[in-house]
Amino acid sequence: MKKLFGMIAALAMSVTCLTACGSSEDAFVGKWECKEMNMEGMTISDEFMGIPVAVMAQMELKDDKTGTVSSVGEEAESFEWEVKDDDTIIATLDGEEVEFKKDGDLITMEIDGAKTVLTKVDKFTEFDASALEDLGDVPDIE
Numbered sequence: 001m002k003k004l005f006g007m008i009a010a011l012a013m014s015v016t017c018l019t020a021c022g023s024s025e026d027a028f029v030g031k032w033e034c035k036e037m038n039m040e041g042m043t044i045s046d047e048f049m050g051i052p053v054a055v056m057a058q059m060e061l062k063d064d065k066t067g068t069v070s071s072v073g074e075e076a077e078s079f080e081w082e083v084k085d086d087d088t089i090i091a092t093l094d095g096e097e098v099e100f101k102k103d104g105d106l107i108t109m110e111i112d113g114a115k116t117v118l119t120k121v122d123k124f125t126e127f128d129a130s131a132l133e134d135l136g137d138v139p140d141i142e
Contacts, residue, residue: 024086025063028100032107032118033058033125039114054125057116067091073129 034057036045044053055072061081069091070076079093087102100107100118107118 025065025083025089027102028061028081028083028089028107029063031058031060031121031124033121034116035106035119036117037114038117052125052127055127057118058124059118061089069093072127 033054035053036043037053037056038044044056047053048056051072057069057071059067059069061067065081067079067081068076069079077093079091081089081091081100084090084099089100089102091098091100098109098111100109105120107120109116109118
């Protein structure tokens with residue numbers, strides 16, 4: 001019985017070690033979509049004008065250090081990314097570098113004072129972009 005318990009304990013420790021020893025880039029690989037947007041004192045966390053916040057920014061980071069990003073009604077754009085440190089990556093899209101910081105199960109980015117919070121998902125939220133045609137001209141938020 002002691003021998004069996006010892007083998008189970010050794011196996012559990014090995015699995016824990018292998019899981020913990022994964023590279024920091026592994027924590028970033030996967031599908032991420034918008035959970036919340038903060039701009040000019042306004043927080044959007046559910047929907048904006050009938051559009052779910054989840055489809056406002058969807059990003060996939062692949063283990064070959066490439067990725068795609070899209071927003072509702074737009075085609076996905078490709079980019080490359082690299083690990084800066086354990087909780088930060090740099091994505092380069094159209095020559096521009098954007099820093100993404102990992103905080104637990106979330107990734108945040110800030111551009112021009114607007115903060116976007118992304119959460120990891122197994123499958124992207126879907127939205128019928130043809131519904132946008134019914135909105136007509138949408139004024140800019142100032």
